[in-house]
Amino acid sequence: MKTTIVILAIYLLSSVLQANAKDGYDLWLKYSPVSESLQKQDQKKITGFKVYGESPTLKIAGNELQTGLSAMLGIPVTGASGKIKDNIIVAGKLGSSAELKSSVLSDQLKNAGEEGYLLKAMKFKNKEIIVITANTDIGVLYGTYQFLRLVQTGANLDNLSVLSSPKIKVRILNHWDNLNGSIERGYAGQSLWTWNDLPGKVDPRYQDYARANASIGINSTVLNNVNANPQMLTPEYLKKVAVLAGIFKPYGLKVYLSVKFSSPMNIGGLETADPLVPAVREWWKKKVAEVYSIIPEFGGFLVKANSEGQPGPQNYNRTHADGANMLAEALEPFGGIVMWRAFVYDNNVPDDRAKQALNEFKPLDGQFRKNVLIQVKNGAIDFQPREPFHPLFGAMPKTPLMMEFQITQEYLGQSTDLCYLAPLFKECLESDTYAKGKGSTVMKVIDGSLENHPLTGMSGVANTGSDRNWTGHLFGQSNWYAFGRLAWNPSLASGEIAEEWIRLTFSSDPAVVSAIKKIMLDSRENSVNYMTPLGLHHIMGNGHHFGPGPWVSRGRADWTAIYYHKADSIGIGFERSLAGSNATGQYYKPVADKFSDLRTCPEELLLWFHHVPWSYKMRSGKSLWEEINLHYSAGVEGVRTMVSEWKALQGKIDPEEFDHVTKKLEKQQQLATWWRNSCISYFQQFSKLPVPGNLEKPAESLDYYMKYDFRGLK
Ligand code: GCV
Numbered sequence: 001m002k003t004t005i006v007i008l009a010i011y012l013l014s015s016v017l018q019a020n021a022k023d024g025y026d027l028w029l030k031y032s033p034v035s036e037s038l039q040k041q042d043q044k045k046i047t048g049f050k051v052y053g054e055s056p057t058l059k060i061a062g063n064e065l066q067t068g069l070s071a072m073l074g075i076p077v078t079g080a081s082g083k084i085k086d087n088i089i090v091a092g093k094l095g096s097s098a099e100l101k102s103s104v105l106s107d108q109l110k111n112a113g114e115e116g117y118l119l120k121a122m123k124f125k126n127k128e129i130i131v132i133t134a135n136t137d138i139g140v141l142y143g144t145y146q147f148l149r150l151v152q153t154g155a156n157l158d159n160l161s162v163l164s165s166p167k168i169k170v171r172i173l174n175h176w177d178n179l180n181g182s183i184e185r186g187y188a189g190q191s192l193w194t195w196n197d198l199p200g201k202v203d204p205r206y207q208d209y210a211r212a213n214a215s216i217g218i219n220s221t222v223l224n225n226v227n228a229n230p231q232m233l234t235p236e237y238l239k240k241v242a243v244l245a246g247i248f249k250p251y252g253l254k255v256y257l258s259v260k261f262s263s264p265m266n267i268g269g270l271e272t273a274d275p276l277v278p279a280v281r282e283w284w285k286k287k288v289a290e291v292y293s294i295i296p297e298f299g300g301f302l303v304k305a306n307s308e309g310q311p312g313p314q315n316y317n318r319t320h321a322d323g324a325n326m327l328a329e330a331l332e333p334f335g336g337i338v339m340w341r342a343f344v345y346d347n348n349v350p351d352d353r354a355k356q357a358l359n360e361f362k363p364l365d366g367q368f369r370k371n372v373l374i375q376v377k378n379g380a381i382d383f384q385p386r387e388p389f390h391p392l393f394g395a396m397p398k399t400p401l402m403m404e405f406q407i408t409q410e411y412l413g414q415s416t417d418l419c420y421l422a423p424l425f426k427e428c429l430e431s432d433t434y435a436k437g438k439g440s441t442v443m444k445v446i447d448g449s450l451e452n453h454p455l456t457g458m459s460g461v462a463n464t465g466s467d468r469n470w471t472g473h474l475f476g477q478s479n480w481y482a483f484g485r486l487a488w489n490p491s492l493a494s495g496e497i498a499e500e501w502i503r504l505t506f507s508s509d510p511a512v513v514s515a516i517k518k519i520m521l522d523s524r525e526n527s528v529n530y531m532t533p534l535g536l537h538h539i540m541g542n543g544h545h546f547g548p549g550p551w552v553s554r555g556r557a558d559w560t561a562i563y564y565h566k567a568d569s570i571g572i573g574f575e576r577s578l579a580g581s582n583a584t585g586q587y588y589k590p591v592a593d594k595f596s597d598l599r600t601c602p603e604e605l606l607l608w609f610h611h612v613p614w615s616y617k618m619r620s621g622k623s624l625w626e627e628i629n630l631h632y633s634a635g636v637e638g639v640r641t642m643v644s645e646w647k648a649l650q651g652k653i654d655p656e657e658f659d660h661v662t663k664k665l666e667k668q669q670q671l672a673t674w675w676r677n678s679c680i681s682y683f684q685q686f687s688k689l690p691v692p693g694n695l696e697k698p699a700e701s702l703d704y705y706m707k708y709d710f711r712g713l714k
Contacts, residue, residue, distance in 0.1 A: 024469025052092030116165025117143030188465030216484025394435025402457030415472025530635025547710025
């Protein structure tokens with residue numbers, strides 16, 4: 001009796017807390033009560049649960065089932081004991097109890113690997129049960145989160161049968177967090193890692209972070225910036241890292257570190273970091289052994305070398321392969337891996353920055369050790385609102401390439417703008433490289449299926465920080481969520497993920513779901529339109545990359561805007577066909593031909609690949625100048641529509657969340673208008689043409705926009 005009262009009290013208290021917690025902290029794990037009719041239906045299907053096994057991971061699964069189901073179904077759902085009853089959830093590793101032993105289950109799980117799971121409604125001793133089972137404990141936890149997601153999104157649990165396993169092995173966040181607590185390109189406060197407090201004082205948020213990642217299948221995290229501080233590898237910091245790794249472990253989240261290539265000199269007292277010098281190789285071997293002695297569950301290294309001033313093997317006339325292999329050799333005995341980035345910058349300004357990665361890496365295909373992944377950004381420049389897929393995908397068949405997406409919106413309005421990134425991620429994943437003929441998509445390159453690579457990875461530059469809602473903008477959470485879901489299964493559709501996230505975050509009211517889904521699905525194209533339509537790129541504010549900056553002309557040439565848009569009296573755009581830099585030649589045929597011919601080049605990438613006259617007749621029959629204007633205006637209009645669609649939701653969603661997003665959207669509308677006005681005024685100096693028809697004219701002079709500090713809008 002007493003126990004029941006205590007459970008009820010805990011349940012009621014947690015429901016009250018949950019109902020009040022609308023500050024975004026709970027992410028997509030709110031476990032809000034489902035509708036009354038669903039509650040009635042599900043209460044019959046779920047009367048309790050049994051978790052077989054005692055590991056910390058399975059304990060988490062049990063806790064999630066208890067809190068999640070109780071909160072969503074509005075009744076206490078507790079662990080059942082004794083004989084099996086009807087309508088019980090049974091969770092545990094395959095074979096760990098009589099219910100989990102059948103050949104039906106083992107047959108289905110045969111190919112589910114170490115992280116896959118099976119959810120199945122079945123009969124056991126004439127009782128209706130639902131099993132959550134897997135080959136490992138972490139598989140059971142992933143299955144538990146999926147099951148709770150299904151309950152929250154109102155799935156029918158009759159005849160439930162879901163078998164799922166990840167398509168990508170290393171699903172990893174990259175934190176660009178510095179040891180002083182700042183975050184490079186971070187827009188949600190300070191770093192989550194309070195290095196000064198560690199290892200003694202532990203922030204409870206570390207566990208919530210791991211839980212959030214596990215709930216969407218993210219299994220790895222790089223804690224520190226790729227512009228790495230060598231101190232990270234000192235025993236002092238490794239002990240701090242070990243504490244985090246220990247907290248993350250039951251959630252299946254492995255810790256990795258970014259390392260500075262010159263560490264043997266910086267913290268090892270050596271005179272060189274040359275990867276072919278035996279003392280350097282020995283230093284890394286000892287360092288890696290030390291890392292594993294302190295952090296047994298360590299995953300490996302991420303390296304930015306010979307890029308933007310970072311040291312690397314080329315400082316010693318060695319190749320990327322020499323550098324990566326030295327580290328890989330040291331990590332190999334411990335099962336660790338190297339993620340070596342292909343985002344490289346020459347010290348000299350090249351004729352075309354877009355070509356450099358392929359020029360440097362393709363000749364090295366086949367020279368990397370087995371535990372090296374080459375980490376390639378989705379496009380060849382730098383996380384622009386729209387880029388063609390990186391030509392390296394498909395170009396190194398003997399080497400596993402992993403994807404690097406950016407979740408933090410460095411070039412996409414940071415934490416001011418609502419920009420749902422799944423369509424951007426999908427656009428790249430679905431691009432056809434034609435490396436082995438039609439159907440050789442980027443997705444098949446990175447999931448290893450095109451060339452049978454067992455080691456695969458997808459990374460996302462994190463958008464998390466110390467802000468209470470984790471990501472600054474509430475909708476930033478959808479991008480973290482979408483990244484995790486796509487890393488697990490790159491075939492999921494953007495709309496499907498958006499809908500799931502909305503139901504978990506806001507509500508399952510069909511009117512709310514469809515309105516927010518539309519806003520999300522429109523948002524990325526709106527951003528492209530008011531920032532960089534028709535293939536324009538890298539015309540953002542200087543250095544901080546916030547707001548328009550088509551006039552940026554000072555500093556290193558390939559960091560300016562004029563290097564990229566090349567606007568002049570004739571036209572605008574970067575000629576990358578044979579008549580220009582021939583970057584199109586880096587793609588396989590027929591992609592190369594399609595991009596290089598003005599008549600077949602997709603218009604959304606036109607100015608990426610071609611310098612086009614202002615009067616050029618577009619497919620619509622209008623001139624390029626008219627189309628540029630129309631796109632900028634459509635972007636602004638699109639944001640206005642997003643604002644009004646959002647405002648129509650007042651009263652249908654939580655007021656705190658509503659206000660937060662409304663304020664952000666109003667700023668975004670202003671920012672979009674400034675983007676259009678700035679870019680149109682600036683390009684008009686060259687086109688010398690009027691703003692067509694009834695389109696809104698820039699309200700101020702170009703001089704005004706050039707002097708304006710748009711960062712005030714953040
Ligand atoms: C971590 C861009 C960003 C840099 C970032 C770099 C990279 O240049 O602006 O902040 O540095 O990419 O990916 O290494």
